[in-house]
Amino acid sequence: MMRRNFSEVEEVKGFPNVLLILSPDHFSLVKAFSKYANVFPYFIEPSSLIHVMHRIPGRIKADHKSFPSGMLTLLGKILNHPHKLKIKHVKPEDIDLVFVSDPVVCRIDLKKYKNAVKAYWSQDCIYQSTFYTQLLSTKVQDYDIVFCAHKPYLERFKEFGVKTYWLPFAYDPDICRPMDLPEKYDITFVGTLTENRKRLLMKIKEKFPYLKIFFGAAFQHNMAYI
Secondary structure, three states, rough: EEEOOOOOOOOOOOOOEEEEEEEEHHHHHHHHOOOOOOEEEEEOOOOHHHHHOOOHHHHHHHHOOOOOHHHHHHHHHOOOOOOOOOOOOOOOOHHHHHEEOOOOOOOEEOOOOOOEEEEEEOOOOOOOHHHHHHOOOHHHHOEEEEEEEEHHHHHHHHHHHOOEOOOOOOOOOOOOOOOOOOOOOOOEEEEEOOOOHHHHHHHHHHHHOOOOOOEEEEOHHHHOOO
16 A cells, blocks of 8 residues: 655745655655755555555566567556555645655656656666566656666666666765774674575675674664664
């Protein structure tokens, strides 16, 4: 299900109005944009059953390259009708930028934002299935600009007539900053532990048993402390 979470926005005159459509864990983007714009955040839960259905065409194409794209595009339209956003605090015609980031993979009805630049950030496009999902379900062709964090996929987006630019990850200087703390670990890995990553880290641990190693999840400031 879509989850709306608009807070009252204290608008700054002269600032552009930006509609951010994100997953709930990307609130750091709201913070970053808020320095330069009047931000209207709209959070969508990407782990819902509806979003799992949205990903079906992309997964089929990734596993079966010869499957006709036209049929998958049609399947994407059937499983993923364009979502109409209801915004109370600003008129659609007053929005200057619509910025959507994966893992939001639903189609958005962008037609009413006629005065806005529409941008999509493909920030986690490291798998074939993610790439095809963004083409077939998100329909990145509906956007004026696509930003891609992973260079290998820049040209692939361009092959489909998408205006694409490289936009790599950055860090939050309020979180990732020098700290006057004693070193606790020799090696750290903070992130999602896939099976491949876990195997690699366990091999390092077995080969160098004298090293103090941390691997696992940590959130924001806890990550920086580690």
